[in-house]
Amino acid sequence: xxxRALDIQANRRAQKWTxxxxxxxxxxxxxxxxxxxxxxxxxxxxxxxxxKQFGAKIGNAVQIHPTARISIPWNLExxxxxxxxxxxxxxxxxxxxxxxSVTVSQYAHLCAGTHDFxxxxxxxxxxxxxxxxxxxxxxxxxxxxxxVIGARAIVAAAAVVVRDVGSxxxxxxxxxxxxxxRT
Amino acid sequence: xxxRALDIQANRRAQKWTxxxxxxxxxxxxxxxxxxxxxxxxxxxxxxxxxKQFGAKIGNAVQIHPTARISIPWNLExxxxxxxxxxxxxxxxxxxxxxxSVTVSQYAHLCAGTHDFxxxxxxxxxxxxxxxxxxxxxxxxxxxxxxVIGARAIVAAAAVVVRDVGSxxxxxxxxxxxxxxRT
Amino acid sequence: xxxRALDIQANRRAQKWTxxxxxxxxxxxxxxxxxxxxxxxxxxxxxxxxxKQFGAKIGNAVQIHPTARISIPWNLExxxxxxxxxxxxxxxxxxxxxxxSVTVSQYAHLCAGTHDFxxxxxxxxxxxxxxxxxxxxxxxxxxxxxxVIGARAIVAAAAVVVRDVGSxxxxxxxxxxxxxxRT
Numbered sequence: 001x002x003x004r005a006l007d008i009q010a011n012r013r014a015q016k017w018t019x020x021x022x023x024x025x026x027x028x029x030x031x032x033x034x035x036x037x038x039x040x041x042x043x044x045x046x047x048x049x050x051x052k053q054f055g056a057k058i059g060n061a062v063q064i065h066p067t068a069r070i071s072i073p074w075n076l077e078x079x080x081x082x083x084x085x086x087x088x089x090x091x092x093x094x095x096x097x098x099x100x101s102v103t104v105s106q107y108a109h110l111c112a113g114t115h116d117f118x119x120x121x122x123x124x125x126x127x128x129x130x131x132x133x134x135x136x137x138x139x140x141x142x143x144x145x146x147x148v149i150g151a152r153a154i155v156a157a158a159a160v161v162v163r164d165v166g167s168x169x170x171x172x173x174x175x176x177x178x179x180x181x182r183t
Numbered sequence: 184x185x186x187r188a189l190d191i192q193a194n195r196r197a198q199k200w201t202x203x204x205x206x207x208x209x210x211x212x213x214x215x216x217x218x219x220x221x222x223x224x225x226x227x228x229x230x231x232x233x234x235k236q237f238g239a240k241i242g243n244a245v246q247i248h249p250t251a252r253i254s255i256p257w258n259l260e261x262x263x264x265x266x267x268x269x270x271x272x273x274x275x276x277x278x279x280x281x282x283x284s285v286t287v288s289q290y291a292h293l294c295a296g297t298h299d300f301x302x303x304x305x306x307x308x309x310x311x312x313x314x315x316x317x318x319x320x321x322x323x324x325x326x327x328x329x330x331v332i333g334a335r336a337i338v339a340a341a342a343v344v345v346r347d348v349g350s351x352x353x354x355x356x357x358x359x360x361x362x363x364x365r366t
Numbered sequence: 367x368x369x370r371a372l373d374i375q376a377n378r379r380a381q382k383w384t385x386x387x388x389x390x391x392x393x394x395x396x397x398x399x400x401x402x403x404x405x406x407x408x409x410x411x412x413x414x415x416x417x418k419q420f421g422a423k424i425g426n427a428v429q430i431h432p433t434a435r436i437s438i439p440w441n442l443e444x445x446x447x448x449x450x451x452x453x454x455x456x457x458x459x460x461x462x463x464x465x466x467s468v469t470v471s472q473y474a475h476l477c478a479g480t481h482d483f484x485x486x487x488x489x490x491x492x493x494x495x496x497x498x499x500x501x502x503x504x505x506x507x508x509x510x511x512x513x514v515i516g517a518r519a520i521v522a523a524a525a526v527v528v529r530d531v532g533s534x535x536x537x538x539x540x541x542x543x544x545x546x547x548r549t
Contacts, residue, residue, distance in 0.1 A: 005467070005500070006447075006467040006500045008427075008447040008448075008449075008467045009427070009447065029406070029407060030406075040212070040213075041212060061191075061192070081189075081191040081192065082191075083191075089472075089473065091472065091505075101188070101189040101191045103298070103305070106272075106274065107272065107292065109473065109505070109506055111505050111506075111523060114504075115469070115502070117502060117520060117548065118549075122469070122502070134188070134189045136298070136300060136305070138297075139274075139292070139294050139325075140292055140294075140325050140343075142505075142506050142523060142524045144523055154300060156345075157294065157325060157327055157343070157345070158325045158343040158357055159357075160357070160506075160523070160524040160539075160540075162522075162523070162538075172345075172358065173343075173357050173358055174343075174357040174524055174525075174526070174539050174540040175538065175539055182300065183301075223395070223396075224395060244374075244375070264372075264374040264375065265374075266374075284371070284372040284374045286481070286488070289455075289457065290455065290475065317371070317372045319481070319483060319488075321480075322457075322475070322477050322508075323475055323477075323508050323526075337483060339528075340477060340508060340510055340526070340528070341508045341526040341540055342540075343540070355528075355541065356526075356540050356541055357526075357540040365483065366484075
């Protein structure tokens with residue numbers, strides 16, 4: 001069989017980020033703890049302020065828990081009144097756009113990155129996740145790369161979403177399938 | 184379509200906790216790390232003692248790992264000889280009652296809270312979870328709100344329980360279904 | 367019914383580890399944070415060095431993230447060019463052997479331990495996990511005890527593996543089933 005071995009070194013040599021991005025990630029890596037994670041839960045306004053300094057677009061009255069993990073702040077956009085819960089993982093290697101009045105519950109994982117495994121150097125793909133208004137991503141749910149969650153949809157606890165979810169649908173399971181409709 | 188928008192502000196204005204509860208949660212938020220999480224694994228008796236000071240009912244010889252996350256100690260009840268493992272999430276917004284000789288393995292998540300998504304202010308629901316004697320909740324399992332796990336049942340690793348589980352059953356998958364019987 | 371109650375005390379009395387192992391685990395428990403977890407991401411060589419001091423077999427150019435959780439370093443073997451991502455859980459109560467050019471993505475959980483629930487003292491089983499060359503274990507995946515993942519297989523995000531996975535297969539879901547073939 002004419003198979004070529006993976007070339008991990010080529011993957012690592014690849015220029016995935018600009019110099020400016022690399023510098024920003026380094027600064028965020030060192031300041032995330034003191035300026036964000038180690039803040040009291042009640043200081044919602046402070047964490048909004050800090051995220052905006054790092055280029056995030058954060059709406060009014062957004063509540064982001066101090067234990068939420070935000071990989072790259074400038075790739076994050078969150079609309080008014082939305083909330084991101086305890087220990088939620090916002091893995092925004094690519095853009096993650098969250099609408100208004102969205103709830104992302106504790107330990108949910110939004111994963112906006114993957115690899116092209118069809119190539120020997122498995123290049124990084126910066127994917128996008130779009131979550132429309134009034135969606136509820138329940139606890140422990142996993143939202144995969146390149147997905148769109150339609151308005152008012154509910155992703156049930158621990159559901160694993162790998163395809164787009166239509167508006168008003170309630171999906172659950174792994175992989176997530178429609179289980180009901182929000183009325 | 185005659186749909187009313189979500190009213191997140193109404194949700195946030197709602198009085199979900201008494202003054203005493205709010206104060207207790209604040210104190211626990213600040214003392215959980217130094218008094219509980221940062222203790223050496225071997226000090227089982229000390230963490231039992233601390234949890235009891237915060238109103239938990241903890242039986243004899245209970246072993247709770249320092250990295251376990253207990254949201255509201257006074258909502259937790261654990262029977263003799265039970266164990267709660269590394270990084271288990273005990274999200275007891277409502278009461279979580281764990282029987283005797285129960286094992287909750289590492290990274291399991293007991294989620295005793297949800298929202299009523301049929302109302303525009305998505306009010307918090309403090310649900311209950313009851314885990315009977317000799318149950319084993321395996322690693323990474325998720326136990327949803329308002330569930331009862333019957334005596335001696337086993338919830339397999341990474342299983343997602345959203346309905347009651349009968350005694351002696353072994354359940355697995357997402358959503359969890361019966362896969363065997365414990366004999 | 368002639369059922370004997372669980373004997374958790376017998377489980378705890380059992381000699382699961384040698385004196386040397388107990389001492390090693392205690393030292394690792396106290397040094398893991400300062401020497402491993404609290405190191406800057408860029409210091410890959412340093413963490414390889416530290417893990418080797420604790421008996422791990424670590425190949426060339428291996429990249430292990432500082433937030434990865436490695437229970438017992440001397441039970442871990444990782445081949446050249448492999449990577450273990452952010453917050454991955456390497457629960458190596460038994461041996462975990464990872465081949466060359468393997469990627470274990472963020473928050474994946476390799477669980478090489480279980481209990482024999484057919485016995486009243488639920489004795490600890492130190493199981494083995496073997497992951498062959500060029501495998502990709504995606505984010506949030508769970509790999510259960512006593513499993514072998516064949517060369518070049520891909521375990522999709524949040525998949526739950528409880529049986530061996532053949533070479534070149536792509537598996538997903540909970541429990542994981544074949545969804546495609548890697549070509």
